[in-house]
Amino acid sequence: MTYDMKEWLERIDAVIAQGPYSADWDSLSRHETPRWFRDGKLGIFIHWGIYSVPAFANEWYSRCMYIKGDPAYEHHIQTYGPQKVFGYKDFLPMFKAERFDAAAWTALFQEAGARYVVPVAEHHDGFQMYDSALSEWNAVQKGPHRDTFGELQQAFARAGLIGGGSTHRIEHWWFMGHGREFDSDVTDEEQWGDFYWPAHREPADHFDLTPKDAPDELFLNDWMIRTCELIDRYHIRQLYFDWWIQIEAAKPYLQKIAAYYYNRAAEWGEEVMIAYKHDAYAFGTAVVDVERGQFEEVQAFPWQTDTAIAKNSWCYTEGNDFKTPWSLICDLVDVVSKNGSMLLNVGPRADGTIAEEDQAVLKAIGRWLSVNGEAIYGSRPWRAAGEGPTSYSGGFFSDGSDKVYTPADWRFTANHGCIYAICLRPSADGHYRVESLGAGDQAHHGAFCGSIRGVELLGSEQEIRWQRTADALEMDVMNPAGIKSDDAALNPVAFRIQTV
Secondary structure, eight states: OOOOHHHHHHHHHHHHHTSSOOSSHHHHTTOOOOHHHHHHOEEEEEOOSGGGTTOOSSTTHHHHTTSTTSHHHHHHHHHHOOTTTSOGGGGGGGOOOTTOOHHHHHHHHHHTTOSEEEEEEEOTTOOBSSOOSSOSOBTTTSTTOSOHHHHHHHHHHHHTOEEOEEEOGGGHHHHTGGGGTTTSGGGGOOSTTSSSTTOOOOOSOTTOSSOTTOOOHHHHHHHHHHHHHHHHHHOOSEEEEOTTTTSGGGHHHHHHHHHHHHHHHHHHTOOOEEEEOTTOSOTTSSEEEEETOBOSSOOSSOEEEEEESBSSOSSOOTTOOBOOHHHHHHHHHHHHHTTEEEEEEEOOOTTSOOOHHHHHHHHHHHHHHHHHGGGTTTOEEEEEEEEOSOOOOOBTTOOSSOOOOOTTOEEEEEETTEEEEEESSOOTTSEEEEGGGOOOOTTSTTOOOSOEEEEEETTOOOOEEEEEOSSOEEEEESOGGGOOOTTTTTSOEEEEEEEO
16 A cells, blocks of 8 residues: 655645744744643653564564564564464454553543653554554554544543654664564565565664665655654644654654644644654754653753653563652652653553553552642752752663662752752651751852741641751651651652742
8 A cells, every 4th residue: 555655745845835934953943842741741651552462572572573582583483483474464463452442541641640641653563553544554454443543632632631642663664674584474575565664674783873774765755754644633742753763864854844743733723842862853943852761960951751660661561570659759750850751651451451550650650749749740940950869870771770769869849939849758757858948158159048938748737847057958747657658658758848
C-alpha cells in the first residue's frame, strides 16, 4: 500500500507557506513553550504495541529477535519457532487488545495526578497504533482492529487531560536490518510500503551524526508525512520525538515538521510543543527532553524527563523490575525544583490491561499529590533547587538505582506567593533544618532577605514550632508519628513557607 507522496509534500509546503512560522531556526525560535506544560508537571507515557505480545526483555524485541546470540533470538526460536516461519509480523493476530478500555486508563491517569498523556503512536517496529491512510500496518486494519490511539485522545479530551503522541519511526530505517543477515521473513520485504521496509544495516555508532548509511529521501519524506498525518488527525498537543533524529540528514525535515506543526496549532488556536533529545533541534525552538535522567542544577528553561515505572523496560514484560512510589515522588520533586516536568511511562499488557504493580505506583503518586500538589502544579523554581548531602550524576540514563536521601535533603519551589520546602526523607524526630532560609548575613549576595511569617505542613493541621536563626530555619513537627502517608518514613513532606 502506497500513497500519493507528491500531493502530501505539496500540502506540507502550502501549510508552511501560510505562516506564521517558516522552516528555519530563526523563525521557529519565536515559538513559546505552552503554559499547560509549564504548569502540568506530571505526564504519562504509554509504550504499548506488538512487542507487548511476546513481553520478553523489552520493547526492542522486534530488533533483538533477529540478532543471532541475543537472548530474544533464542527465546523466539524456542517459544515460537524459526524467524522464517514465525516472524515479528506473526504476532499481530495475537495482539487483540480485547480488554482495552480508554476510559478506565484515563481514570487511572487522573487518579495518579497526571495533567497530560503521551501514548506511543508508532514505535521503532513501524506499526502505527492509530488510524492511518498511509499504510495498512496500523491498529485499525490489523491487530486490535480499532483506533486505540484515537479512543485514548477522545477519552483524554473528555476528562480535561492534554493529549500528545510520540513517534519513534526514524529508527525504523535500520531497526529490522539484522533480519537480512540470515533467512528470515524480513528478507521477503523489499519495497516501500512493506512492514519491515527498509531494514537497512544498523549503524555501529547510534550517535554518529553523519552515518555512512543515512536515510534516503524516500524514507525521510515518508517519515515527515507520517508525522504530519498524526498531527492533523489527532491535534496532539505534545509531539514527542525519540532519539536518532539528531542525524544531519534529518535536520531539514525537522524544521519543516516544526513549522507545519506550529502553523497548524496557530490555525487551530492551540498551544503545542515538541520534545526532543540530543540537541536535535536548535535550542529554544522546542523543549529539551532527558531520557531516564535529570539535570544537576536548576535550569532557566522548561524541560522534560521521560522515565518509566519499570527499571528494565518501557513495555510490559513478565519480568519487570518496578520502582517504588517514594523513589518516583522524590524524582518528580527534584525535576520540578529544577524547572522540569516528568513524563512517567507505563507499559500495558497486550490485552489492554495495566499491571497491578503499575497501578499501585500511579495511585500512590496520586495520593501524595492530592496532599502536596500546591507545591508542584503551577510552581516555578526558587532561587536554589535544593540543599543537602546527597549527590548524584545528571544526564541520560542516570535513574537506574534508588537514591538514599536524608532529612537534610531539601528541594524548593515557589508558588502562590510562598516558598515550598520539600524534605525528601522525613525526620523521625520531627525536627527539620533548612539552611537556605537562615537569616544569616542578609547583605551577602544570594542570601534570602525576606521575612518569614508562618510555616505550615501541607496536609496537616499540626502545630509547627519554628524559629529563624542566623544559620537556618528550624522547624519542629510536634507529632511526627501523626503524619499520614503510605510510608511516613520515606515519602517526602512539604512545608509552606509564608513570606513577604
